[in-house]
Amino acid sequence: MHVVFYRNLNLGHAGSPNREQLEGALKAGGAAQVKSFQTNGTVLFKAEDPEGVVAAAAGELVAVAGYADAAIVRPLADLEGLLALGVFEKHESPRTYRETVTFFQGGKKPSWSMPWTNSKDDVDVLHIGDGIALSLIRKPRNSAGSPTFELERATGGVATTRTRGSIDRLLKAAATWR
Template sequence: MSTTFVVFYRNMNLGHPNSPGRALLEDALREAGASSARSFQTNGTVVIEAGDAAPREVVRRAAPRLLAVSGYDDAAFVRPLDRLAAILDRDPFAGAGDERTYRETFTFFDGGQEFGAPIPWTNDRGDVDIIEIADGVALSVIRRTGTRAGSPTAEVEARLEVPATTRTAGTIRRLVKAFG
């Protein structure tokens, strides 16, 4: 039985320069071994069934085609859909925000580095609160100050020195509802 995985591509905007279109992205993943691939929204989020293939290997094998055809060459993070559903089921954002909250977010990264600060953690500008971090997922509450919103991606990348990408909790909720 195949497990459903989600691929979160960093800095991918379907159809924009140096990003593939939807059909090309889905085809590249299927040609690389996914039994199915379905793009969700336009932000580089793709739901795949990997069949007998390792999902990270599917993503790795699709990368050369994405580069050759569209110029896309950035990080991708793979997570089981059921793990995202389990995080949402715990309602981790309950009580974490306040009237200043702009968005609740999931930031994906690879590696087991220590964050180097106690969690929950707030950045110096006070516009990012990382409320939980484990197994390559940081959950954050962000605030907008003036016209600028906090960036959990930038905070995770700076502290852990790895690439990362962020999706709103709303996106993850819609994703789990559509495919879970």
């Protein structure tokens, strides 16, 4: 089982497909089963060639909704293993606004020493694995820190972020869907 994380996709909003269009594009691309999760462009799917399915679906998403942003595919097992490391539990802080998981691809790997804190002191990157970063964000004023911004700036690639709560709910949903 795999998950595709679409960047800047909000189901039903201008420039984004609705749930039926998103799931239909992945099925037309060759996915055996598809389940859109929440409204943030996170989709569980089963396929022999997951990257090929997402690539094939890209043209359909442009045609039906004008959506043409990045899509990052990860095996579900990667997420389970990453959260099992207990990284967030080792860095609990009352200053934390959200625990986040950022998926990134392209460009170079960040050269930061872990944990790394940005200059605005609103993002702590705690762990970087193979295209996945675990971070804490703070919201010192009206806006929260952005690990997506920090990783895109450091790598020159693209990134998309979900909260740990979203990933936890995704894993629970996947367990009942298998």
